Amino acid sequence: MLRTLYKIARTGVVSEPAAKDAAPALEVVGERLRAALVRRLSRSLAIRQVDAGSCNGCELEIHALDNPYYAIERYGVRFVASPRHADLLLVTGPVSRHMEAALRAVYEAMPEPRLVIAVGDCGADGGEFGVSYASCGGVASVIPVDGVVRGCPPTPAELMRGILEVLEIAAGQPK
Amino acid sequence: MSTGGAFAWFEAFLADCRGENLLVEEVAGPAGPARCLRLDPEDWGAFARLAARTGLRWCAVWGEHRPPRIVVSACLERAGGYLLARTAVEEATPVLPSHTPHYPAADRPERHLQDLLGVVFTDHPDARRWVRHRAWGESEFPLRRDFPLRREAPGPTPPDADYPFLRTEGAGVYEIPVGPVHAGIIEPGHFRFQAIGEAVLNLEERLGYTHKGIEKLAEGRDAEGLARLAGRVSGDSTVGHTWAACQAMERAAQLEPPPRALALRGLLAKRERIANHLGDVGAICNDVGFAFAWFQFSRLRERWQRDNARVFGHRLLRGAVVPGGTAVDVSPQEHRELAGAAAALAHELDELVPILEENASLQDRLVGTGVLPRETAERLGTLGYVARASGIDRDVRRDAPYFPYDRLEVRVPVRAAGDVAARLAVRIEELRIGLELHARLLDMLPGGAVRVPWRGAAPGAEGLGIVEGWRGEILAFVRFGPRGEVARYYPRDPSWLNWPALEVLIDGNIVPDFPVCNKSVNASYSGHDL
Numbered sequence: 001m002l003r004t005l006y007k008i009a010r011t012g013v014v015s016e017p018a019a020k021d022a023a024p025a026l027e028v029v030g031e032r033l034r035a036a037l038v039r040r041l042s043r044s045l046a047i048r049q050v051d052a053g054s055c056n057g058c059e060l061e062i063h064a065l066d067n068p069y070y071a072i073e074r075y076g077v078r079f080v081a082s083p084r085h086a087d088l089l090l091v092t093g094p095v096s097r098h099m100e101a102a103l104r105a106v107y108e109a110m111p112e113p114r115l116v117i118a119v120g121d122c123g124a125d126g127g128e129f130g131v132s133y134a135s136c137g138g139v140a141s142v143i144p145v146d147g148v149v150r151g152c153p154p155t156p157a158e159l160m161r162g163i164l165e166v167l168e169i170a171a172g173q174p175k
Numbered sequence: 176m177s178t179g180g181a182f183a184w185f186e187a188f189l190a191d192c193r194g195e196n197l198l199v200e201e202v203a204g205p206a207g208p209a210r211c212l213r214l215d216p217e218d219w220g221a222f223a224r225l226a227a228r229t230g231l232r233w234c235a236v237w238g239e240h241r242p243p244r245i246v247v248s249a250c251l252e253r254a255g256g257y258l259l260a261r262t263a264v265e266e267a268t269p270v271l272p273s274h275t276p277h278y279p280a281a282d283r284p285e286r287h288l289q290d291l292l293g294v295v296f297t298d299h300p301d302a303r304r305w306v307r308h309r310a311w312g313e314s315e316f317p318l319r320r321d322f323p324l325r326r327e328a329p330g331p332t333p334p335d336a337d338y339p340f341l342r343t344e345g346a347g348v349y350e351i352p353v354g355p356v357h358a359g360i361i362e363p364g365h366f367r368f369q370a371i372g373e374a375v376l377n378l379e380e381r382l383g384y385t386h387k388g389i390e391k392l393a394e395g396r397d398a399e400g401l402a403r404l405a406g407r408v409s410g411d412s413t414v415g416h417t418w419a420a421c422q423a424m425e426r427a428a429q430l431e432p433p434p435r436a437l438a439l440r441g442l443l444a445k446r447e448r449i450a451n452h453l454g455d456v457g458a459i460c461n462d463v464g465f466a467f468a469w470f471q472f473s474r475l476r477e478r479w480q481r482d483n484a485r486v487f488g489h490r491l492l493r494g495a496v497v498p499g500g501t502a503v504d505v506s507p508q509e510h511r512e513l514a515g516a517a518a519a520l521a522h523e524l525d526e527l528v529p530i531l532e533e534n535a536s537l538q539d540r541l542v543g544t545g546v547l548p549r550e551t552a553e554r555l556g557t558l559g560y561v562a563r564a565s566g567i568d569r570d571v572r573r574d575a576p577y578f579p580y581d582r583l584e585v586r587v588p589v590r591a592a593g594d595v596a597a598r599l600a601v602r603i604e605e606l607r608i609g610l611e612l613h614a615r616l617l618d619m620l621p622g623g624a625v626r627v628p629w630r631g632a633a634p635g636a637e638g639l640g641i642v643e644g645w646r647g648e649i650l651a652f653v654r655f656g657p658r659g660e661v662a663r664y665y666p667r668d669p670s671w672l673n674w675p676a677l678e679v680l681i682d683g684n685i686v687p688d689f690p691v692c693n694k695s696v697n698a699s700y701s702g703h704d705l
């Protein structure tokens with residue numbers, strides 16, 4: 001236990017005050033994210049992530065949002081297990097035909113306003129996998145999409161900015 | 176073609192085949208480490224029976240439509256020597272005896288072949304569809320040449336509602352269906368538990384949700400295009416799959432990448448393994464409530480990925496391995512930085528690992544959980560750290576080494592217990608060994624170029640690539656067509672052989688322990704579903 005405490009103390013705070021790879025700086029994005037949330041939703045954002053056929057690369061970077069460098073929770077963003085509690089759907093992958101029905105079902109189970117972000121080049125337009133007998137292509141070919149975060153995969157900083165953008169746009173609209 | 180120690184068993188095995196009146200003939204096969212035997216289709220099953228008796232390990236099966244026939248290839252291995260068995264069936268009557276009665280590992284791969292090419296395995300014990308859900312019909316086969324890649328869907332694809340799951344009947348037995356969409360941020364798949372109280376009686380996996388036509392998409396690509404696709408077979412195994420695919424293409428084209436490029440590929444593979452183990456060690460601990468480990472290990476992983484981005488241009492190392500070598504290099508300055516960061520990571524592990532080992536409640540949850548006995552692992556052909564945690568001492572880098580591993584001593588950690596604790600211990604030790612190899616590869620990095628230009632491959636040229644990815648043995652087969660384009664690509668991710676192990680090791684455990692058991696195996700959905 002002592003060893004654990006010692007390690008915690010030594011590690012200190014690594015959460016980014018300013019990520020070098022982020023422009024605007026992560027902290028700024030985070031604060032704007034928080035502000036958008038205050039305006040738009042009840043101060044927190046519940047995200048449901050759905051992998052609709054990705055290679056899993058995008059998931060690895062979405063996972064990273066939880067690591068202590070990004071610690072997206074500190075801005076009021078949480079990943080939730082059920083679409084029924086979700087404000088926003090983060091969808092990765094080209095939508096495989098085998099996931100088409102499941103993705104629709106998740107979308108329909110969400111309460112309004114049903115924000116959707118298509119993640120990655122695959123989510124944008126099918127990416128490397130395109131449209132085929134097995135792939136519907138981008139997320140927008142199956143459900144309405146409010147924003148797109150490109151990249152293969154997008155970095156965690158890009159994901160944060162993408163989420164912010166969609167929220168700021170949504171916050172600008174009447175509820 | 177190697178004929179040395181790895182093939183000491185080969186001549187006797189060939190004699191045995193002939194003793195059993197099998198029509199076998201050694202022929203020239205794909206360029207690579209495997210010796211190739213041509214078989215009569217009728218002998219396909221008898222051959223597998225003999226191979227199983229001789230102790231060959233079953234690795235893979237794939238087919239290719241070459242009208243009017245379908246050529247089927249199976250890969251097996253013993254003592255580091257690979258054997259490719261080949262036969263051909265008529266497209267009109269594509270019937271073949273199954274390997275599955277002799278090799279349970281062949282079960283799903285054969286059903287994949289059935290779904291995509293229409294090969295019927297006569298005595299397969301379970302002829303249900305596997306990768307096929309509802310995107311194409313029972314009598315349609317996407318990998319046949321006349322099936323168009325971009326075939327239009329008549330409408331939305333219905334859910335796979337009528338898959339005939341197995342059932343356990345009995346008093347008090349209830350069923351828990353989970354997925355394809357899961358609670359956490361993970362890939363889609365369906366798990367059907369039969370349980371009594373909290374105890375799992377049976378788990379049945381249903382995969383294929385992320386099938387995106389990778390094999391069909393490969394057809395007609397050029398070498399670079401195939402490398403790009405290979406890098407997206409499984410997101411966490413970009414280096415592994417791209418290396419295997421490039422190795423196959425380079426062998427087919429008789430193109431030798433420069434030594435510096437191969438050593439860099441080794442370095443990149445180490446970096447991929449280390450990143451994945453860092454993520455998983457934290458996640459395994461987190462699944463049983465030890466958030467401290469998640470915090471620490473995800474922090475280390477993030478730092479490691481940032482170094483990847485800075486030095487190699489991508490956090491997951493996409494695009495670094497290319498046909499003919501690598502698209503990346505390290506400057507003397509970066510060389511020092513990488514060495515320094517790796518040494519710092521080793522130091523952090525020295526601090527962190529004892530904390531995990533001394534944490535009684537953590538060990539309590541992991542010891543004895545999700546046990547995969549060695550015999551079962553052998554029977555299923557289990558690979559990588561899952562196999563090594565069940566006492567199987569196997570690693571391509573040591574057993575069938577390729578440059579740079581033929582110049583290095585590769586230590587292979589093995590544990591006997593086969594439980595989650597053993598898989599965690601093996602992964603932690605692989606982190607340490609990975610860091611040692613990382614250091615040695617940096618030390619030995621040869622000078623010179625990192626890439627030779629791709630000059631194309633002869634029409635019909637074939638190559639077989641076999642590397643040890645972070646999850647275990649990765650195999651890639653490539654055949655080039657008449658214009659030097661890719662005619663066939665088959666990547667065999669280790670997950671094909673590790674998914675069945677999860678079904679077995681969960682038996683008798685409690686349902687709430689499924690996430691940690693699943694994480695300790697961490698098979699890839701995408702790499703499997705293709």
Ligand code: SF4
Binds near residue numbers: 093410
């Ligand atoms: S965008 Fe790239 S990382 Fe994301 S799922 Fe597609 S191929 Fe994978």
